[in-house]
Amino acid sequence: MTHNEKRAHWIKEALLSTGAGVLYGLTSVAVGHPLDTIKTKMQAQKGFEKISMSKSFMEVLRTQGVRGLYRGCIPPLMGSGIYRSLQFSSFETVYTYCEGTWAAKPMPFLPHSSNGGLQSRVLIGGLAASLVRATIETPLEYVKVRRQTGQSWKTMEAFNGYKITWLRTTGLMTTYFVIVDYIRRNHKEFFSRPLLGSFLVSGCAATFAWWVVWPLELMKSQVQGNYGHAKLTLRQRFSIVLKERGGVRGLYRGITPGTYRSLLSNGTSFVVMGYAQRKITQLGLRD
Numbered sequence: 001m002t003h004n005e006k007r008a009h010w011i012k013e014a015l016l017s018t019g020a021g022v023l024y025g026l027t028s029v030a031v032g033h034p035l036d037t038i039k040t041k042m043q044a045q046k047g048f049e050k051i052s053m054s055k056s057f058m059e060v061l062r063t064q065g066v067r068g069l070y071r072g073c074i075p076p077l078m079g080s081g082i083y084r085s086l087q088f089s090s091f092e093t094v095y096t097y098c099e100g101t102w103a104a105k106p107m108p109f110l111p112h113s114s115n116g117g118l119q120s121r122v123l124i125g126g127l128a129a130s131l132v133r134a135t136i137e138t139p140l141e142y143v144k145v146r147r148q149t150g151q152s153w154k155t156m157e158a159f160n161g162y163k164i165t166w167l168r169t170t171g172l173m174t175t176y177f178v179i180v181d182y183i184r185r186n187h188k189e190f191f192s193r194p195l196l197g198s199f200l201v202s203g204c205a206a207t208f209a210w211w212v213v214w215p216l217e218l219m220k221s222q223v224q225g226n227y228g229h230a231k232l233t234l235r236q237r238f239s240i241v242l243k244e245r246g247g248v249r250g251l252y253r254g255i256t257p258g259t260y261r262s263l264l265s266n267g268t269s270f271v272v273m274g275y276a277q278r279k280i281t282q283l284g285l286r287d
Contacts, residue, residue: 026081027272032265033076034069037148039254039261043218044225045149049245053257072147075140083136084269087129091177094125122181126174133173134166141165145224161223164234168216175209203267210262215251217258 038056041048048056060068098104098121106117139158146153183190183201190197210217219237222228228240241250 023081023269023272026077027269028084028265029073029077029080031268032261033073035257035261035264037069037071039257040145040148040221040225042254042257043221044145044227046227049253053254056257072144075143075147079136079140083133083140086136087133087173090132091125091129091173094128095121098124116185118178118181122177123174126177127170129177130166130170130173134162134169137169138162138165141220142224145221146226149225149227151226161220164216164220164223168213168220171213171216172209175212176205179205179208199267199271202270203263206266207259207262210258211255214255214258218251218253221254 037060038053041060042051042053042056048059051059057069064071101121103121103124104119106112107120110117138161142158142160143153180201183205190201215238218241219234222237228237232240238251241253242248244250245253
């Protein structure tokens with residue numbers, strides 16, 4: 001929705017956003033999973049630590065075929081629609097609920113444009129979305145990463161990596177929503193372009209957000225993929241990567257397939273979700 005578009009009651013807005021978010025999640029997995037598989041192997045599977053994206057891709061095709069690129073896709077395919085729909089509905093619920101309160105006023109000491117500045121409800125909504133997403137996503141990501149790296153998984157370990165997933169998701173979602181909110185306040189013309197505009201807005205916003213949190217994504221993959229010693233703390237993992245994997249560059253291992261995946265999956269998914277939201281408005285379901 002654009003910044004000044006009429007909103008339904010916050011409960012109804014939450015339900016409508018949930019439905020549109022399901023389409024976002026399903027599209028994201030269908031489009032982006034092969035690149036996500038390559039990214040995960042480069043980050044957390046022995047034998048892939050030092051080879052390039054193209055070599056990793058060819059190795060998977062050679063040994064497992066196309067099916068190998070979609071290995072581990074069932075958990076996110078089943079759950080991505082849920083947690084992505086709930087992340088958007090959580091954000092929209094908080095954003096709409098805070099209408100007319102102090103949280104809807106531009107935050108002090110920050111730059112303002114003619115359409116106002118960053119509002120506290122954007123950050124609060126992002127934090128709510130992050131908590132909901134991390135709680136649902138962690139066990140799904142755990143199973144996915146284990147399958148992608150050719151390992152078995154255990155139900156009792158389903159929440160391995162919850163802390164790092166929550167930290168990563170908090171940075172990811174708040175950055176994403178801040179960028180999208182800025183664009184829909186100041187450059188709403190992008191949203192009038194159903195395909196290219198929406199694709200670029202969401203794809204670029206999500207990709208920049210992933211760049212911000214990528215070292216945490218690397219740590220998450222290693223923790224859930226049981227890469228290295230299982231008892232290592234996050235600080236120890238960071239130290240090992242910096243010392244043995246090329247310094248800061250090592251913290252961004254897998255960023256190339258991750259960038260392609262983010263642009264394609266988030267851009268395409270936002271187009272699909274935007275189409276669903278326009279249909280909702282056209283049918284008068286927000287009235």
